[in-house]
Amino acid sequence: MPMTITEKILARHAGLESVAPGDLVEARVDLAFAHDFTAPIAIQVFRQIGAPKVFDRRRVALVADHFVPNKDIASAEQAKLMREFAREQDLELYYEVGEAGIGHVLLPEQGLVVPGQLVIGADSHTCAYGALGAFSTGVGSTDFAAVMATGETWLRVPPTIRVEFTGTLRPLVGGKDLILRLIGEIGVEGALYAALEFCGDVVGKLSMPHRFAMANMAIEAGAKNGIIAPDETTKAYVKGRARWEPLWLASDAGAKYEKVITIDATDLEPQVAFPPSPANVRPVSEAKGIALDQVFIGSCTNGWLEDLRDAAKILKGRKKAKGLRLIVIPASPTILKDATREGLVETFLEAGAVVGPPCCGPCLGGHMGILASGERALATTNRNFVGRMGHPKSEVYLCNPSVAAASAVLGRIGSPEEL
Amino acid sequence: MKYEGRAWKFGDDVDTDMIIAARYCNVSDGAALAKHVFADGRPEFASSVSAGDVVVGGRNFGCGSSREHAPIAIRAAGVPLIIAKSFARIFYRNAFNIGLPLLESAEAVDDIRDGDRLAVDLAAGRIENLTRGKSYSTRPIPPFMEQLIRQGGLVEYIRKEKLAAR
Incomplete structure (x- = not known):
């Protein structure tokens, strides 16, 4: 059979x-x-x-x-x-x-x-x-x-x-x-x-x-x-x-x-999931302009070395927007070592990010980047349920590492093409 | 097993973060977890729920994380069973594993309003709505799940059926 x-x-x-x-x-x-x-x-x-x-x-x-x-x-x-x-x-x-x-x-x-x-x-x-x-x-x-x-x-x-x-x-x-x-x-x-x-x-x-x-x-x-x-x-x-x-x-x-x-992926734009559901998905062009308090790059979904490389390519020579918090957490000690060796960590630090120790971090509202009421984050994580990353009145949007990096520079959700 | 209590009605896709947020899961004691059950979705629940009250959800109840803290918190709050249109996979296993039965009935969920008085006969699979004078049928509990509930959860099942045989 x-x-x-x-x-x-x-x-x-x-x-x-x-x-x-x-x-x-x-x-x-x-x-x-x-x-x-x-x-x-x-x-x-x-x-x-x-x-x-x-x-x-x-x-x-x-x-x-x-x-x-x-x-x-x-x-x-x-x-x-x-x-x-x-x-x-x-x-x-x-x-x-x-x-x-x-x-x-x-x-x-x-x-x-x-x-x-x-x-x-x-x-x-x-x-x-x-x-x-x-x-x-x-x-x-x-x-x-x-x-x-x-x-x-x-x-x-x-x-x-x-x-x-x-x-x-x-x-x-x-x-x-x-x-x-x-x-x-x-x-x-x-x-x-x-x-x-x-x-x-x-x-x-x-x-x-x-x-x-x-x-x-x-x-x-x-x-x-x-x-x-x-x-x-x-x-x-x-x-x-x-x-x-x-x-x-x-x-x-x-x-x-x-x-x-x-699914024909030929003209697919980067996607963004709006709160409070990973199914609430729209192309990034329809998410432009949403102001952000925090951007998180990491998690079991997107904390791989390649993800950090994608983010660093965008952040190289740029600064995160004033007032926005950019948190980068490599997913494993090996990834952190490689990212350090390749100069990615330096790129993140120069861009104004904080780089955390390998762990799940703020993804599930544990620690290292909890949101206050009314705050809005864009994250490379996997869930954007109510209160997922902190206060029940905070919001989480989901995206890929390139969009997260570009948005950290813009201070709002946007695509790398806008830089 | 017969239960009577108030219905607490929720919508579709109730996720485990809403049932018990991760910030309360740095402990694993049921009574401690029950204090924060539905804190983010329905803050008044934990202080107002009474033993025998029934949680009524829509589709895909318990989606999201695998945290067993979620069914543990609900059970420790005195809720003897949950009625929903459907349940997320991991939550479904977790609930039966700890001896918290789940009933599926779209008919009941559509009709029950928040605050209705319900009487549930688990063995007969019958839900009575005392407020509206109606009764609803439920999907039969699968035989393996019934066995788990009869044994008192997965722990007893493993002890009796698996380890004893070795």
Whole structure:
């Protein structure tokens, strides 16, 4: 029976010849990931379950990335709980401040996620790893605790929606714009419970960071996972860093899709999502003139080195607008090192930005850039819900790194072409 | 299991940030989280909600983050179940995993007004609107979810069905 790549990965991990949408399977988990925000509850639940040890000390990754470096005493206690658990269980993949970055960037970068794997994360943006051709999805803390105890999880096989991006992209338009454009079309529940499989010439030409941004935001359409079949770009990325044996899978010709969506990306402008929904998307030309208090470049969606390069190209020799706060947070220590070496950090500092330590930062209203009432931010992040980045009466707009950088200079939302 | 209480009506796409903002999630204790439940969407909720009250949402309830703090906060506020037209995927798993049942009924959601008195018989899958003298049917809870609720959540299921077998 022809299967999609998502179905193939699930079948293999459930020890089955084939699976079909709607099947409930018990699947083996290759890698389990949680962070300082979700691990504490999972650890409490793990104790209640009563398993003495995690299923495999090499396959449970705990990364301090949300409220670290500790933002207050309560957060410090949560981070401590996770640290002590990692020590007690002798976890190989525990990442402390200094070696930790945002988990969703750090794990692929360190070669801990490879094509064909099944990854479960106690974080909704775990779907990002689908960019490598892995099946990865987010769960809550209780599900995660059960995975730590058993190395398995139950999953309903999702139907797949195939999204083909055709045409040729304009400069300064990338993965972030493609995914925003799609969410704008199908809405925040447009892919509820489904797999989103991205393909087409446009996707084939994208570099890995752009692909990660797309898979990362599959959840914003309600999807269970986002996935891109591995190709030469994937192989080149994985080569030299993979810590596990990759499995090179692709959807069969004749695989069944719930729906096929085709988007011609030829004339696509950079996209901006207006508050309070990632589906509230308009081209940047219709967002021009919206005044800003803060611009944030970073997050698991757009904190990659390539994103920082895109932003630095625009900011080189320019200054951020007076009175506006520009915050740049590289997603991992390696990215911060490379950005320093390449002179990007200097460019940001010369432009008047503050550069923060690798972490989730203000994306979810944690710390390092919380908004006051009435303030408005433009961010390269993934969510713009009410109160997401601070006060319930603040606003967040979403965009790609080039638009964020240009807007920081303009002091209002605008496109790089205006500079 | 039968419950009676006031309906708290919400719209479509209620996200987890609205249920419990990240700034309150530096703790994981249910009672502490319940103090801030719906702080950004409906500030009066946490102080006025009574045990047995029912949260009624539209489509895609619980979208966004995977934070289990969201269903924990709602349950700790005394809410025994949620009725909505549909639920976001991770929230759906989380709620059943912690033993908080979710009922899907577009008919009920369209008809119920904020403040109505509801009586819910979970086993029978029946929602009665005492204010309007109406009753609504719900989509049956999937067998696996029913098993989870019967066992008291995923923890007990894993203990009994998985680890005991090893």
